[in-house]
Amino acid sequence: MRTVITVCPLDCFDVCSMVTSIEKGKVVGVSGNKVDPITKGYICSKGKAHLDRLYHPNRLLKPLLKVDGKWQEISYEKAINTIVDKMKQYIGEYGNQSIMNYNDCGYSGMGKSVEDMFFNHLGGITTYHGTLCWGAGTKAQIYDFGDRKGHSPEDLKNSKTVILWGRNPAENNIHLVEHLKAAKDNGAKIIVVDPVNTKTARFADQHIRVKCGCDGYLAMAIAHIIIKENWIDEGFIESHVKGYEIYREYVLKQDLEKLSTKSGVSINTIKELAKDYSKNTPSAIWIGYGMQRYENGGNNVRAIDALGAITGSIGIKGGGVTYTHKSITKYIKGPLEESEKYAVKKRTFSKAKFAEFVLKEYSPEIKMLFVTRANPMTQLPDINMVKKAFNKIEFKVVIDMFMTDSAREADLVLPATSIFEENDFISSSMYNPYLQYSEKAVDPPRGMIGEYELFRKLAKRLDLREYPDVDIDTFFEMQLKSLCKKLGKTYIQSKNENLKMPDIDVPYKDLLFDTPSGKIELVSELAIKDGVAPHGVLLDNKSGTEKYNLRLLTIRSPFSINSQHFMEKLDKPVVYINKETAKANSVLDIKSCIVKSQYGELEVKLKIDEALPNGTIKINQGWWHHSGCVNVLTGSKLTDMGDQAAYYDTFVGVRRLEE
Ligand SMILES: Nc1nc2c(c(=O)[nH]1)N[C@H]1C(S)=C(S)[C@@H](COP(=O)(O)OP(=O)(O)OC[C@H]3O[C@@H](n4cnc5c(=O)[nH]c(N)nc54)[C@H](O)[C@@H]3O)O[C@H]1N2
Ligand SMILES: Nc1nc2c(c(=O)[nH]1)N[C@H]1C(S)=C(S)[C@@H](COP(=O)(O)OP(=O)(O)OC[C@H]3O[C@@H](n4cnc5c(=O)[nH]c(N)nc54)[C@H](O)[C@@H]3O)O[C@H]1N2
Ligand SMILES: [Mo]
Numbered sequence: 001m002r003t004v005i006t007v008c009p010l011d012c013f014d015v016c017s018m019v020t021s022i023e024k025g026k027v028v029g030v031s032g033n034k035v036d037p038i039t040k041g042y043i044c045s046k047g048k049a050h051l052d053r054l055y056h057p058n059r060l061l062k063p064l065l066k067v068d069g070k071w072q073e074i075s076y077e078k079a080i081n082t083i084v085d086k087m088k089q090y091i092g093e094y095g096n097q098s099i100m101n102y103n104d105c106g107y108s109g110m111g112k113s114v115e116d117m118f119f120n121h122l123g124g125i126t127t128y129h130g131t132l133c134w135g136a137g138t139k140a141q142i143y144d145f146g147d148r149k150g151h152s153p154e155d156l157k158n159s160k161t162v163i164l165w166g167r168n169p170a171e172n173n174i175h176l177v178e179h180l181k182a183a184k185d186n187g188a189k190i191i192v193v194d195p196v197n198t199k200t201a202r203f204a205d206q207h208i209r210v211k212c213g214c215d216g217y218l219a220m221a222i223a224h225i226i227i228k229e230n231w232i233d234e235g236f237i238e239s240h241v242k243g244y245e246i247y248r249e250y251v252l253k254q255d256l257e258k259l260s261t262k263s264g265v266s267i268n269t270i271k272e273l274a275k276d277y278s279k280n281t282p283s284a285i286w287i288g289y290g291m292q293r294y295e296n297g298g299n300n301v302r303a304i305d306a307l308g309a310i311t312g313s314i315g316i317k318g319g320g321v322t323y324t325h326k327s328i329t330k331y332i333k334g335p336l337e338e339s340e341k342y343a344v345k346k347r348t349f350s351k352a353k354f355a356e357f358v359l360k361e362y363s364p365e366i367k368m369l370f371v372t373r374a375n376p377m378t379q380l381p382d383i384n385m386v387k388k389a390f391n392k393i394e395f396k397v398v399i400d401m402f403m404t405d406s407a408r409e410a411d412l413v414l415p416a417t418s419i420f421e422e423n424d425f426i427s428s429s430m431y432n433p434y435l436q437y438s439e440k441a442v443d444p445p446r447g448m449i450g451e452y453e454l455f456r457k458l459a460k461r462l463d464l465r466e467y468p469d470v471d472i473d474t475f476f477e478m479q480l481k482s483l484c485k486k487l488g489k490t491y492i493q494s495k496n497e498n499l500k501m502p503d504i505d506v507p508y509k510d511l512l513f514d515t516p517s518g519k520i521e522l523v524s525e526l527a528i529k530d531g532v533a534p535h536g537v538l539l540d541n542k543s544g545t546e547k548y549n550l551r552l553l554t555i556r557s558p559f560s561i562n563s564q565h566f567m568e569k570l571d572k573p574v575v576y577i578n579k580e581t582a583k584a585n586s587v588l589d590i591k592s593c594i595v596k597s598q599y600g601e602l603e604v605k606l607k608i609d610e611a612l613p614n615g616t617i618k619i620n621q622g623w624w625h626h627s628g629c630v631n632v633l634t635g636s637k638l639t640d641m642g643d644q645a646a647y648y649d650t651f652v653g654v655r656r657l658e659e
Helices: 044-053 078-092 115-121 135-145 153-158 173-184 199-203 217-228 234-238 244-253 254-262 267-280 297-310 336-340 350-357 383-391 449-459 472-487 491-496 525-530 581-582
Strands: 004-009 017-023 025-033 066-067 070-073 098-102 126-129 161-165 189-192 204-209 283-287 348-352 369-374 395-400 413-415 424-426 436-438 550-553 572-576 590-595 601-608 617-619 649-654
Touching: 004 436, 025 044, 025 153, 025 601, 044 161, 066 078, 070 297, 078 098, 078 395, 078 413, 078 491, 098 115, 115 336, 115 449, 126 217, 126 267, 126 350, 135 173, 135 297, 135 395, 135 525, 153 173, 153 336, 153 424, 161 173, 161 267, 161 297, 173 199, 189 199, 217 244, 217 254, 234 297, 254 267, 267 283, 283 413, 350 383, 449 472, 472 491, 581 601
Parallel strands: 098 126, 098 369, 126 348, 161 189, 161 283, 189 204, 369 395, 395 413, 550 617, 572 601
Antiparallel strands: 004 017, 017 025, 066 070, 066 413, 424 436, 550 649, 572 617, 590 601, 590 649
């Protein structure tokens, strides 16, 4: 038996380091790497599931072509010929933009993220801008701080007050929990702001049940008290904050009573929170991505950022407003990034608006679609429209390990290799700051070609002369050259030691901000340029109608990353609802019901759950179509900034099955 270190490539905060045991050419075990500073010896069920997925009987092993509605196994040669012929045909007849590329973060490795480079060398095609994920908050932090750097979890031991604002690490960032425990043991007060009484909320010292989409009201109410009580840090504001006077005037203009009512939090609780945050210091705020999936999500994050600015909690140990850990990936610049210059014909659409874009009469219309590391047929909003859009596209190629809902709709499906079957560099920018090398454990199934080689072959066949025709290791070395130079490391070192940027534990400690003014910009020049409100403003949160009276949250299951681990769940999705809401909607004491929105309807099983607030129900996102996909209920509305899907502004009605 031998072991290698692999890295979990899932779209997750923790990006765990996994000790992978191999016996007789087969992977026989995975466990958390004890010496890794983030993983510390334990991984979750989803990390362990990589092994089940590796040898899963349903795993795709051969290219499949749909002929007369039936799948036929074909050779790679035929698959590549088919793709090349189709590309040439569509480009010849309609131009480059008739081809669309759709990808996501279903696998977070460098070696499999090369299709952008391929399509750039092709001259540019149609692809997306914006995200389904975290764009509103990202944009907010860029307006305010010029960047989106986060404090290291170890720094929490320096905090006296920790506010987890719409973040649920007990279920989706499990390695953060021990740092919260350490902070608690050190005397810190842990406060969770979340409409749902989550596992994290139950662990915290205080749970503040804000109304959905109303975090801006709460943050402004806190600011109102901090300013009125003069708990601000005047010196800090004077030297490092731009636009304070305008922001102050806006905040003081608001009626505290109204802010409290709107947020659903009592004035006394807000006062206590304002005092804890500005007096029981240092204070840290850690924001999650759930709270920005609203039409006012970006402004709500800006309102929270401002609390850090006015109290001087930025750039200090134990402080900060942490949203992401975008540090190392910024410095990776190689052939992939440089290929942008070839994409002269590139056209983009807003990702959440995929269906609308495809169905509109744009010229040229989309004839060919390429999907990789993504499952848009379950994960995009307004799936009924997405289905129509898929149907409209003549030829669709999907690369995946399994016959997902997206793959089923394709014309050609290519199998993907597993994390255990390739060398790769893995990183995510949510929490884990390291770039980690993942070592190949076993060979892929006989004949299978990984994504890197597939696109290299396609580039060769299409005679893309500037495309880097090099083996994957040389490609990695080229990608990492500038980063290694910056860090004074060799390429070999980048494989043997995990790399991270130096001095990132306390971001902005030099108090230099990458904003146009070099200060924190409560009034942002970039926001003004983008035509959005100059500072965080209160945008009314959406509410339901008589028919669609309940808000639907489609937050995460602890047992699956997005749709990936719902594959084998064959039963109906579960809706969680509290007793009072169930009673008021005549669905108490029944096992199943129908949930309906203006976009579609879904049959679900019903579970009473007092963790949910009145008027809000939950169905986890990720259920496949064989169960019932929750995104038949969501619409493709966008957030106020950052071009992001506002999934949680979805309103539904529930009714008994027989009605
Ligand atoms: N187990 C698991 N982990 C995951 C994923 C998964 O599918 N499963 N997906 C990964 C991905 S792609 C992402 S983007 C991240 C997302 O990770 P999170 O940001 O943690 O995402 P969510 O589960 O959407 O929401 C987090 C919390 O926000 C709360 N929330 C919802 N609305 C509001 C609001 O209006 N105000 C406040 N204050 N809180 C609110 C929810 O109740 C929830 O507890 O997780 C990653 N990790
Ligand atoms: N209703 C609702 N919908 C949501 C959300 C929500 O909160 N509510 N959250 C949104 C968010 S934050 C996100 S990030 C998106 C996620 O959207 P997606 O990234 O599209 O979702 P996944 O289900 O993770 O799909 C990734 C796919 O990649 C495949 N895959 C795994 N490894 C490989 C590989 O090595 N190569 C290739 N080619 N494929 C591989 C997996 O099998 C899987 O089918 O979903 C969004 N959708
Ligand atoms: Mo995400």
